[in-house]
Amino acid sequence: MSSLRVRLLAPILAAASVLLAGASAGANASATGYYTPVQAATGKTVFEQVCAICHGDHLQGKVGPALAGKQFLSVSQFQGLTAWYLYQFMSTHMPQNAPGSLTKAQYDDLMAFILKANGYPPGSVELTGNKDRLEALKIAPQTSTSASSQPAQR
Amino acid sequence: MKPISKRAATLLGTTALALLLCFSMSTSYAENTPQATPAPSTAPSSAAQRGVSAPISTNVDISYQQLLGANQNPDNWMLYGRTYDNQRYSPLNQINTSNVASLNPVAIIQTGVVGSYEVSPIVDNGIMFITTPWDHVMAYNAATGKELWSYTRQLAYNTLCCGPENRGVAVVDGKVYLATLDSHLIALNAYTGKVEWDTQVADSRAAFSITMAPQVYDGKIIVGTSGAEFPVRDFVAAYDGKTGKQVWRFYTTAEPGQPGGDTWSGDSWKTGGGSMWNTPAIDPARGLVIFATGNPNPDNDGSSRLGANAYTDSIVALDVKTGKLAWWYQQVPHDVWDYDAMAPVVLLNVKDDQGNEVPAAAEAGKEGQLFIVNRETGKLIRKSQPFVMQSATMWTTPPTDGYVNIYPGAQGGNEWSPEAFSPKTGFMYVQGTNESWQYSAHNDPTVIGHLRLGGVLQPITPTGAIELGEPDVGATKGDTAGTIEPSGTLSAINVNNGKIEWQYHSDYPMLGGVTATAGNLVFAGEFDGDFDAFNANTGEKLWHFQMGAGVTASPVTYMVDGRQYVAVAAGGNAANGNPILMKKLGFHSGDEIAIFAVSPRVSAIN
Numbered sequence: 001m002s003s004l005r006v007r008l009l010a011p012i013l014a015a016a017s018v019l020l021a022g023a024s025a026g027a028n029a030s031a032t033g034y035y036t037p038v039q040a041a042t043g044k045t046v047f048e049q050v051c052a053i054c055h056g057d058h059l060q061g062k063v064g065p066a067l068a069g070k071q072f073l074s075v076s077q078f079q080g081l082t083a084w085y086l087y088q089f090m091s092t093h094m095p096q097n098a099p100g101s102l103t104k105a106q107y108d109d110l111m112a113f114i115l116k117a118n119g120y121p122p123g124s125v126e127l128t129g130n131k132d133r134l135e136a137l138k139i140a141p142q143t144s145t146s147a148s149s150q151p152a153q154r
Numbered sequence: 155m156k157p158i159s160k161r162a163a164t165l166l167g168t169t170a171l172a173l174l175l176c177f178s179m180s181t182s183y184a185e186n187t188p189q190a191t192p193a194p195s196t197a198p199s200s201a202a203q204r205g206v207s208a209p210i211s212t213n214v215d216i217s218y219q220q221l222l223g224a225n226q227n228p229d230n231w232m233l234y235g236r237t238y239d240n241q242r243y244s245p246l247n248q249i250n251t252s253n254v255a256s257l258n259p260v261a262i263i264q265t266g267v268v269g270s271y272e273v274s275p276i277v278d279n280g281i282m283f284i285t286t287p288w289d290h291v292m293a294y295n296a297a298t299g300k301e302l303w304s305y306t307r308q309l310a311y312n313t314l315c316c317g318p319e320n321r322g323v324a325v326v327d328g329k330v331y332l333a334t335l336d337s338h339l340i341a342l343n344a345y346t347g348k349v350e351w352d353t354q355v356a357d358s359r360a361a362f363s364i365t366m367a368p369q370v371y372d373g374k375i376i377v378g379t380s381g382a383e384f385p386v387r388d389f390v391a392a393y394d395g396k397t398g399k400q401v402w403r404f405y406t407t408a409e410p411g412q413p414g415g416d417t418w419s420g421d422s423w424k425t426g427g428g429s430m431w432n433t434p435a436i437d438p439a440r441g442l443v444i445f446a447t448g449n450p451n452p453d454n455d456g457s458s459r460l461g462a463n464a465y466t467d468s469i470v471a472l473d474v475k476t477g478k479l480a481w482w483y484q485q486v487p488h489d490v491w492d493y494d495a496m497a498p499v500v501l502l503n504v505k506d507d508q509g510n511e512v513p514a515a516a517e518a519g520k521e522g523q524l525f526i527v528n529r530e531t532g533k534l535i536r537k538s539q540p541f542v543m544q545s546a547t548m549w550t551t552p553p554t555d556g557y558v559n560i561y562p563g564a565q566g567g568n569e570w571s572p573e574a575f576s577p578k579t580g581f582m583y584v585q586g587t588n589e590s591w592q593y594s595a596h597n598d599p600t601v602i603g604h605l606r607l608g609g610v611l612q613p614i615t616p617t618g619a620i621e622l623g624e625p626d627v628g629a630t631k632g633d634t635a636g637t638i639e640p641s642g643t644l645s646a647i648n649v650n651n652g653k654i655e656w657q658y659h660s661d662y663p664m665l666g667g668v669t670a671t672a673g674n675l676v677f678a679g680e681f682d683g684d685f686d687a688f689n690a691n692t693g694e695k696l697w698h699f700q701m702g703a704g705v706t707a708s709p710v711t712y713m714v715d716g717r718q719y720v721a722v723a724a725g726g727n728a729a730n731g732n733p734i735l736m737k738k739l740g741f742h743s744g745d746e747i748a749i750f751a752v753s754p755r756v757s758a759i760n
Binding site: 065071075078079080081085 | 311313357359360601602603604
């Protein structure tokens with residue numbers, strides 16, 4: 001009898017823990033959850049094919065400006081840049097030899113990759129080029145708190 | 155209409171190489187005492203400055219007093235415009251119309267820094283000081299071209315509208331003064347090239363930059379900021395030459411309460427632009443510093459800045475001690491075509507319409523005419539005939555729902571290129587560009603440190619747009635109605651009646667600057683690599699030398715050991731749509747400074 005109760009309880013507990021995890025992600029929405037890991041991975045591939053030639057393999061800048069790093073973040077902070085500014089500029093003017101020619105999904109993925117390269121943590125919510133959401137995300141040097149600094153859960 | 159940025163072409167067109175620092179001892183060199191000026195100082199401080207192993211052992215202590223007498227010092231070119239008048243006229247006549255055909259290079263400098271050169275060298279006592287793209291400073295033996303010292307700055311963040319050029323240094327009081335792309339003012343020891351002080355003029359994160367050669371007068375270093383393609387409020391400032399502390403600052407957009415303060419709607423003056431691109435003239439007798447100012451911001455879209463927008467696109471005079479406004483004359487009120495006044499202002503005497511000689515100030519601007527004003531009152535005396543073609547569509551407000559093709563465009567007319575005035579001929583010599591540009595207006599967002607052109611402006615020919623380094627990008631054949639092929643001019647303008655007395659036509663835009671001499675010669679370079687000498691009276695081309703890269707920098711002439719030299723840099727110019735023109739020519743950017751003298755060609759070596 002007790003084993004049946006445990007077996008019935010397990011999925012309920014599992015569902016509850018997922019709900020709790022979802023709730024905690026929502027509570028940290030200002031620090032996490034701007035893109036998914038899959039988006040960032042796909043974005044990396046697009047970046048290497050289309051963007052790295054001007055912006056550098058490590059986004060350090062070559063002919064085109066740096067898109068990551070200390071100076072990029074501190075200057076962007078001074079200039080009050082948001083992720084929406086970057087996204088809009090990129091999707092309208094880039095790549096330079098064929099502005100606006102990539103698909104929306106590719107621009108979303110590229111934005112995810114750039115955020116990842118700048119230390120913004122991933123989450124479960126996809127980046128969809130939403131103006132309000134991206135305008136709320138300021139480009140600035142990141143503080144060190146993130147999910148990865150928490151003790152691993154068994 | 156896809157907005158296209160001016161910077162894109164420059165990003166493609168310029169490259170930079172790392173510079174290896176090379177120090178070498180200068181060979182012993184006989185001092186060439188300047189005539190009719192006080193003897194050079196041999197005070198202990200000079201010796202201490204030089205040190206035992208300083209790269210320069212020749213005396214290059216120029217005093218502020220000596221600069222006042224620059225016109226009586228024909229051997230040297232000690233100021234950007236040779237004298238405080240910015241006339242770029244040399245009394246030297248050893249090289250003249252009868253022997254210029256035998257002018258040949260006697261030394262070639264390759265600086266190692268490839269890119270667009272705009273420098274006007276300073277030469278004193280046989281030492282030449284120059285700048286390269288990306289703000290390197292070098293000192294050379296002005297007769298042999300041997301490098302004596304070099305200085306490389308680690309530039310901080312900078313964002314530029316128009317390329318990493320620099321137009322030169324100022325040398326006074328044992329120091330070399332450099333203004334930088336990241337908006338700093340640096341004082342270097344003239345003997346060693348080591349930094350003595352470093353002052354931030356403006357915040358380059360907001361897209362301020364400086365490309366001009368500083369002016370130096372009365373213990374003060376005067377510079378002005380660029381950046382009016384971005385939402386900035388530009389200014390001119392004076393700094394103490396010994397300490398680098400700011401002495402005064404003058405903003406080039408008028409604010410409420412100032413004269414002209416009622417010519418900006420709302421708060422638009424706060425980000426109204428007004429670059430000061432070039433080295434000011436000084437009128438010591440009247441205590442004035444006189445300069446020209448650039449475009450209001452946003453460039454193409456005037457809807458948020460109603461009014462004449464003082465003091466943009468103007469010739470401006472300030473009290474040089476205090477920086478207080480004396481007068482201004484606006485060439486283009488409420489500019490929406492990027493018609494900067496950005497060439498050096500030249501001081502000269504002209505006859506007014508009653509035939510009386512009056513003290514004047516003149517500037518040849520982007521809109522294609524030489525403006526001459528009374529420099530006591532700022533009132534216009536006359537405008538010259540246009541020295542470039544002007545389309546019927548000129549002065550059409552760029553539409554928000556289409557485009558307009560006009561000429562001249564944002565490369566002018568005359569852009570930054572220094573004019574020369576010969577008191578012998580009475581002519582002002584001015585280069586010019588014939589080039590059509592396409593304009594449209596758009597309400598661009600305001601982001602600090604980011605372009606806010608207020609629309610699109612790009613050079614365009616009958617084949618299509620030449621922005622972005624590729625023809626036919628951004629414009630279809632139908633969009634090219636009313637456009638022209640680019641070309642250039644060098645005009646001799648009679649300052650007493652504004653008429654063009656002669657005009658030379660070049661296949662490409664002409665820029666870089668002109669120099670006139672008492673040998674009845676006018677020197678100017680061409681985009682296709684030819685460095686030319688013309689008869690100053692008639693315009694007949696008497697000599698040319700192919701330098702292998704665009705000669706689009708400012709020539710100078712000087713004497714060392716009794717021999718007259720002419721020197722000019724050639725690195726091409728990759729701003730605006732010029733990279734495509736360079737590609738057509740099969741040209742690249744370069745890194746050369748050539749030193750010429752009259753000498754027979756060496757035809758055989760045993």
